[in-house]
Amino acid sequence: MVNIACxxxxxxxxxxxxxxxxxxxxxxPTTGDEERHxxxxxxxxxxxxxxxxxxxxxxxxxxxxxxxxxxxxxGSKAFARYRDIDEEMKQDLVGILDGENx
Numbered sequence: 001m002v003n004i005a006c007x008x009x010x011x012x013x014x015x016x017x018x019x020x021x022x023x024x025x026x027x028x029p030t031t032g033d034e035e036r037h038x039x040x041x042x043x044x045x046x047x048x049x050x051x052x053x054x055x056x057x058x059x060x061x062x063x064x065x066x067x068x069x070x071x072x073x074x075g076s077k078a079f080a081r082y083r084d085i086d087e088e089m090k091q092d093l094v095g096i097l098d099g100e101n102x
Contacts, residue, residue: 011048015040020051053082 008016015021021038028035039047053070060066064074072079 009043011043011045012040014048015043015051050082053079057082 020043021040023036024039024042025034025036026042027033039051049070053066053072056069057063057066063079066072067074067076067079070079070082
């Protein structure tokens with residue numbers, strides 16, 4: 001039996017090249033079961049756009065600027081889902097309020 005590796009898609013190549021390899025949980029569309037995979041192995045154009053949007057929002061924190069950059073219209077429900085507020089963002093905000101990041 002010959003083991004032929006599937007070629008990587010462009011997003012998979014980019015994620016792999018830049019070391020974006022964290023483990024993510026996805027739902028198997030056939031079984032409905034949750035599965036864990038390195039993000040670079042399941043990367044798609046949509047996932048790359050979503051990852052870019054989420055990561056840039058963590059740095060910029062201006063939804064209008066990030067929305068314009070990512071091609072989302074103001075008030076976009078999809079864009080709102082991409083803007084996850086994580087613990088790091090909460091800590092940064094508390095630091096600003098405490099005067100650490102002025």
